[in-house]
Amino acid sequence: MKTSKIIGILFGATLLLSSCYQPNVVMKTVVDWNGNCTREVSYSNEMSKEERDSELGEHLNGWSQPVPMCLNIDAFCKSKTVVGEGDTVTTTFEQVFKSVSKMCEETPLQLNGTQLKSNAQLKKHFRWFYTDYTFTETFYCVGDIFNLADTVYASNAVMSYWFTGEPNLVKGLSGAEASQKLSEIEPLVTRWLNDNLFQVGFDYIVANYDSIPNPPVNKERFIELHDSLAHFILADAEDPLDINPTDKFREFFHSDAYSMFFGENTLQAEELTKELEKRMNIFCFNVPYTLVMPGKVVDAGNGSLQPDGSILYPFTGERLIPEDYTITATSRKTNVWAYIVSLLIILLAAGSFFYRKRK
Numbered sequence: 001m002k003t004s005k006i007i008g009i010l011f012g013a014t015l016l017l018s019s020c021y022q023p024n025v026v027m028k029t030v031v032d033w034n035g036n037c038t039r040e041v042s043y044s045n046e047m048s049k050e051e052r053d054s055e056l057g058e059h060l061n062g063w064s065q066p067v068p069m070c071l072n073i074d075a076f077c078k079s080k081t082v083v084g085e086g087d088t089v090t091t092t093f094e095q096v097f098k099s100v101s102k103m104c105e106e107t108p109l110q111l112n113g114t115q116l117k118s119n120a121q122l123k124k125h126f127r128w129f130y131t132d133y134t135f136t137e138t139f140y141c142v143g144d145i146f147n148l149a150d151t152v153y154a155s156n157a158v159m160s161y162w163f164t165g166e167p168n169l170v171k172g173l174s175g176a177e178a179s180q181k182l183s184e185i186e187p188l189v190t191r192w193l194n195d196n197l198f199q200v201g202f203d204y205i206v207a208n209y210d211s212i213p214n215p216p217v218n219k220e221r222f223i224e225l226h227d228s229l230a231h232f233i234l235a236d237a238e239d240p241l242d243i244n245p246t247d248k249f250r251e252f253f254h255s256d257a258y259s260m261f262f263g264e265n266t267l268q269a270e271e272l273t274k275e276l277e278k279r280m281n282i283f284c285f286n287v288p289y290t291l292v293m294p295g296k297v298v299d300a301g302n303g304s305l306q307p308d309g310s311i312l313y314p315f316t317g318e319r320l321i322p323e324d325y326t327i328t329a330t331s332r333k334t335n336v337w338a339y340i341v342s343l344l345i346i347l348l349a350a351g352s353f354f355y356r357k358r359k
Helices: 013-019 049-055 100-105 156-164 175-207 219-224 226-234 245-253 257-261 267-284 336-358
Strands: 026-031 037-046 078-083 088-097 118-126 130-139 289-292 296-299 311-313 325-334
Touching: 026 130, 037 100, 088 100, 100 118, 100 130, 156 175, 175 219, 175 226, 175 257, 175 267, 226 245, 245 257, 257 267, 289 325
Parallel strands: 026 289
Antiparallel strands: 026 037, 037 088, 078 088, 118 130, 130 325, 289 311, 296 325
16 A cells, blocks of 8 residues: 555645654564563664754763654663764663563553553473473554444455455465455555544544534534545545645535634644544554574564574554464574483493493
């Protein structure tokens, strides 16, 4: 779905860019063989020397500015800020936990000021010469913020594929066939999002209808005109960014009474913008997730194994829209002590055998 198409009919480009600012946030989870784990989150900003001196001081006593909205810094007890190449200032937060379940109680990521909820498990399977470790962390769905269900517009499989890549609906298709398939899906998702954003604006106007001076129609009639208004605004729009809601409402109702909801200096416009931002922030959320497991990774799940042995998972807000998002991996750690014990047993057995034979 092209960026311009997912912005929606009541959302300006400048607003989208400001709400989507997220300074290279990455999260790392390190799982130890004994069940302990460490969570790290880092992010970077470009800060001039003057800004660093003003915000952080000579000894960098503070955090890179601005702190990203998706980060809950209260989840950490330790941080470090360094100046890298050029004017890049990176802050890393770290917290050690005694178990992965404890780690989930302090999830450091948030959307619209609300902590993301997750649940994690670490299972160990002892096999004498090695131990298998399976780590699973599930982040809960946030799609309920959209009032209009996506399944009204397309099947569960189609929506899940668009936002998560699973199930793979283009597996086995040629490039041309996959392109055709995607071109069929994109309008369905675009319509779902635009209808949702329109509904947010419409519901807000209804909730604040009594504050409109001299409305051209009463509230009941305005509600009755929902479908006609939606069709008038959305039907012939090639690009939602080209829509001016003030002009559209004026043209439809022959009145400027609703301009108070779309102006730049009104309380109603500010509140409506915040409601729209809550939905769009999901599409701006992007925090690559790195997982480090004990031993050697034998199954990276839906992640990609990196040259250093870690696993990288894509973690975006879109993946949390249709369903829960699960990160899982399995690793195998050799029990060196088991080999030593086995060797000692063999040596003792061999020694006992030769000792008895000599007697």
